Amino acid sequence: MEEVCMGFGQGGILWTHRGSWFKILGFYLIFYAFLAGVFIGTIQALLLTLSNYKPTWQDRVAPPGLSHTPRSDKSEIAFNLNDVETYLTYTKAMREFLVMYDDDKQRDQMKYEDCGEQPEDYKNRGDLESDVGIRKACRFQRSWLGPCSGMEDRDFGFKEGKPCLIVKLNRIVNFRPRPPSSNESIPEGAQTKVQPNVMPIFCTNKREEDAGKMGEVKYYGIGEGFPLQYYPYYGKLLHPQYLQPLVALQFVNLTMNTELRIECRAYGENIGYSEKDKFQGKFDVKFTVTNL
Amino acid sequence: MSSLCLQDSYDMFEMNGEVDVKMKKKKKIKKKDRLEGMKKEMDIVSLTSSKAAEVLERDGPNELLPPKGTPEYVKFARQLAGGLQCLMWVAAVICFIAFGIEFSRGTLGCFDDLYLAITLITVVVVTGCFGYYQEFKSTNIIASFKNLVPQQALVIRDGQKNQINAMDLVVGDLVEIKGGDRVPADIRIIFAQGCKVDNSSLTGESEPQSKTPECTHENPLETKNIAFFSTTCLEGVATGTVINTGDRTIIGRIASLASGVGNEKTPIAIEIEHFVDIIAGLAIFFGFTFFVVAMFIGYAFLEAMIFFMAIVVAYVPEGLLATVTVCLSLTAKRLARKNCVVKNLEAVETLGSTSVICSDKTGTLTQNRMTVAHLWFDNVIHAADTTEDQSGQSFDQSSETWRSLARVAGLCNRAIFKPNQESLPIPRRIVVGDASETALLKFTELAIGNMMEYRERFKKVVEVPFNSTNKFQLSVHELEDPMDLRYLLVMKGAPERILERCSTILIKGQEMPLDEQWREAFQTAYMDLGSLGERVLGFCHIYLNENEFPRGYKFDSDEMNFTTSGLCFAGLISMIDPPRATVPDAVMKCRTAGIRVVMVTGDHPITARAIAANVGIITEGSETVEDIATRKHIPVEQVNRRDARACVISGGQLKDMSSEELDEALRSHPEMVFARTSPQQKLIIVESCQRLGSIVAVTGDGVNDSPALKKADIGIAMGIAGSDAAKNAADMILLDDNFASIVTGVEQGRLIFDNLKKSIAYTLTKNIPELTPYLIYITVSVPLPLGCITILMIELATDIFPSVSLAYEKAESDIMHLKPRNPRKDRLVNESLAAYSYFQIGAIQSFAGFTDYFTAMAQEGWYPLLCVGLRSHWENVHLQDLQDSYGQEWTYAQRLYQQYTCYTVFFISIEICQIADVLIRKTRRLSIFQQGFFRNKVLVSAIVFQLLLGNLLCYCPGMPNIFNFMPIRGQWWFVPIPYGILIFVYDEIRKLGVRRHPGSK
Secondary structure, three states: OHHHHHHOOOOOOOOOOOOHHHHHHHHHHHHHHHHHHHHHHHHHHHHHHOOOOOOOOOOOOOOOEEEEEOOOHHHEEEEEOOOHHHHHHHHHHHHHHHHHHOHHHHOOOOOEEOOOOOOOOOOOOOOOOOOOOOOOEEOOOHHHHHHHHOOOOOOOOOOOOOOEEEEEEOOOEOOOOOOOOOOOOOOHHHHHHOOOOEEEEEEEEOOHHHOOOOOOEEEEOHHHEEEHHHOOEOHHHHOOOOOOOEEEEEEOOOOOOOEEEEEEEEOOOOOOOOOOOOOEOEEEEEEEEEOO | OHHHHHHHHHHHOOOOOHHHHHHHHHHHHHHHHHHHHHHHHHHOOOEOHHHHHHHHHHHOOOOOOOOOOOOHHHHHHHHOOOHHHHHHHHHHHHHHHHHHHHHHHOOOOOHHHHHHHHHHHHHHHHHHHHHHHHHHHOOOOHHHHHHHOOOEEEEEEOOEEEEEEHHHOOOOOEEEEEOOOEOOOEEEEEEEEEEEEEOHHHHOOOOOEEEOOOOOOOOOOOOOOEEOOOOEEEEEEEEEEEEEOHHHOHHHHHHHHHHHOOOOOOHHHHHHHHHHHHHHHHHHHHHHHHHHHHHHHOOOHHHHHHHHHHHHHHHOOOOHHHHHHHHHHHHHHHHHHOOEEEOOOOHHHHHHHOOEEEEOHHHHHEOOOOEEEEEEEOOEEEEOOOOOOOOOOOOOOOOHHHHHHHHHHHHOOOOEEOOOOOOOOHHHOOEEOOHHHHHHHHHHHHHOOOHHHHHHHOOEEEEEOOOOOOOEEEEEEEOOOOOOOOEEEEEEEOHHHHHHOEEEEEEOOEEEEOOHHHHHHHHHHHHHHHHOOOEEEEEEEEEOOOOOOOOOOOOOOOOOOOOOOOEEEEEEEEEEOOEOOOHHHHHHHHHHOOOEEEEEOOOOHHHHHHHHHHHOOOOOOOOOHHHHHHHHOOOHHHOOHHHOOEEEEEHHHHHOOOHHHHHHHHHHOOEEEEEOOOHHHHHHHHHHHHHOOOOEEEEEOOHHHHHHHHHOOEEEEEOOOOOHHHHHHOOEEEOOOOOHHHHHHHHHHHHHHHHHHHHHHHHHHOHHHHHHHHHHHHHHOOOOOOOHHHHHHHHHHHOHHHHHHHHHOOOOOOHHHOOOOOOOOOOOOOHHHHHHHHHHHHHHHHHHHHHHHHHHHHHOOOOHHHHOOOHHHHOOOOOOOEEOOOOOEEOHHHHHHHHHHHHHHHHHHHHHHHHHHHHHHOOOOOOHHHHOOOOOHHHHHHHHHHHHHHHHHHHOOOHHHHOOOOOOOHHHHOOOHHHHHHHHHHHHHHHHHHHHOHHHO
């Protein structure tokens, strides 16, 4: 080894020497094999130090994002209620998303349990590292989403110009969202929605000039927000059946034929917003509904 | 007729080169016409104004035309269009295009491309400005010749004397010059009275040349009847016709010769170009390969172009050229403190690779000051102290003969000190008088004391000045003892003439009859001194008979009505322009450093040889062909030329040699002296050395040296004695005129070459860990581990300081005992250095980076295997709930900040490994424990600074959105440390191997 690595050191290589190519090749084979061994060993050692249930750090993933279905390019939802084609992609996405919330999927008593239809406190299912194993998930019934459940209206109100959005708070392992403790940081319209054990969500017009054009927004779901009994999330391994609580928003009185920018925010003590991240604790969406 | 003599001899001075060959034919015809015309016009003595105007129209004004230079904007543009610069332009353009397209699509983060483009352009422009500034500093050569042009000239036109602007002089004009004037053009003297001119700036002769109307030599530089443009008339008056004006004058030709000589590329420039070509080639190769691979894998064209751009940015060492420049200028500063001023930065290294020094003699190797070197009295040759500061040994001055000899030398002397110089040391005082009298005056002043007062004690009665027919000078003095009424006659002159007039000789204060035995002793001494290349003068005296020549006797200097024979011989004094004290040692050091010193001088062969032997250019025991012939008593032709180590070639011989013969002479004789050479021939000698593959340094001070200085790989001019033209043509100026400073320069040059090698190796290493993230990103589709802006921060901020600090590294071994590097073999960057940096150290660094990258990803929730193939989801702007290995959902921006975290982590890994890298680069053979960790303080502080800067980038608020740095977990700083240790240990093992088996290199 020493002999060889000298030959290829800075001193100079006899490139032209017959057979030296094989030596070089051989040397590099050994060298890279050694390095790759060290690398793989290190990575293995690293993986051993990781917990199976909870990431070592959650520097970037918290506070959680607020994501909605249907997604759209450039956050723009534009459709013509007379033309099915224009909103088919949206309704299709919503139907696909809600499939896992179908009642027949939640029948298994070993995996699911009822957590009540009223907001309750966190449901503690033991420590992450304890030997309890797989934890049960709370059931979430589509019907709680009312007209936005897609059970009666397969078009989620799009046909009538009263489109629904389904909103969820992004999952974070072991994250316990805390409802707002006071009304101070919450806009006036949302203050009525504050109640114990629920994370309220509230939508407003983003631009001043859109004031009044948005119309009424109806909120469906437990407590019209994210109820605490669904938290904390125990991670993919311990909580494979986990269902996030959903909130459906229905814009029942949108001004037609105008571009409206609507911003929805979830409120809570440990919900943060960032200028750079448009989807952290909030999102905004642009509605253009035409009926011509 | 002198005009004929002129015509032939001028051709000897003709320059070679294409332009001149073309001009030659034309000129010959023209010149004949012109000279014919001049003959006629000489009859009417002066030109008419109308004729003068006509000639002026034809020949142009009498001034030196500046050479056509490259326009400044072209020079600047050239700085922006180097190999690496072009690549960076391409990268910037791609960035702009990508920005344009992404901006129109409204993609988040598209401004990164814009920033990147702007940064790249800034880097190119700033580096370009830096380079342009360096080039701008080396001043224009012709400007200094211009300063020599006289403003006014006294011309006779229309039979009247006019003061006109020297610019308007034309061929055929009759001009008058007097002491203190500058000669306004090349002039053939037709009348002169005691006219002496100083030709030193033109020919290197330190003595003033007298000018008379006779043509004494066919070489125009040697003949007495031509005075040259721009030389100074020291005394007397002269009238002459203008024979050449403007660029056609001798100095004009030297000027055009100097500016016609292209600026040779410095060895370091060649080296840098060599490896820039390699780097640029590799960058394009990698970029293009992965462009094709990306297209093949199925990326869009725009994406593939961005990959190409990113690979170029990752691979090109942006900060390298700046590093090299800074390293060189640091050395230049260090040299400046040791009195070597470097005009062209790259020349700093050139001295290090120099294998031949062609040195001028006068003023460079010697003091350019006639000094008494030896005395012969009492039948013994005594050596005088010739050192500049009188620190040498003196001889025994107790003899009575010495007192007499000193008295003759002091009294028979017309030279006087200029007043008000008492504070200056005697050797530095300014003297009015010719060179040998000056030497004698200073010598006696040192030996006896105040000579001015001494002379007053011996009142001078009469004197006969030196002339070329009797070749002696005498004076008669009263004695200092007022009671002694005898007169003392003192005489000095050519030794054999003096001896003829003597009948006795002074030995230990006693007058002895001058018999055959003494004559023989005299001859031996005279020959001995002559062979040392010294100018020998004989001295004698006599006390005149009191009765024959009583007080008040009328001495007549013309008739010489007094005793001038039967004198008493006192002794011989020989003078030489002695070598500088430091020179022999410096020549010796050059020799140990494998550098050959060749003397090229305008002086006579014997003097040149003597000085060469004196300073060690010709070593003891080396013989020339002629020496061997004399020793063996065989004809010169029968001597085997290879037996002669030394060789003295004069300009006359050189003229008849072909360039092959000259090459052969340079090859077969290691010790060479060229004497009586013209500026043209100096150039030929330099070219010949370069043909033999040597890197040539030329030292010189006169205008005559300037073409050779320019042609040389490095021209070194003398700061005090040097003419402006020489200083301008040179790349380096020795402020203290000390040849020994060259040795310092060589040492520093070699050191900087070694250290640049280390710097470059250090800089190149990190290109691999910068490049591999992209390759893995493209091929395995992991989230991007390292961004372009981060790469630029490494290249241009954190790594600059350590790489510059390597310039402060001390030499590993005694570099002055090694041979100069072979420019063809010992490259700055060779394959093995590149392979070692890239594929071994660089590879380890890449692994370190990826280890840390996967650590950061895994600890935040993204397991390595999940990362593979994740790219398209990861970079999907609309996907706000991408699940990681734990089922957590990430928004796009969260993922982006995680990606920035990865950049930072990768950055930190490279930094940590680079610290190990800079430590291993400190030495190439020695163990770092032998070299010492902390001896290079600059390097230590550079490492500290690098770490601080890294911390600033990581933890300063606002960095995430400016430079894409995230505050990272402290633990991630430690992940790459084992790899750093691995690099260190691995290299120590390699060095151990190299030390144990030095042969296997």
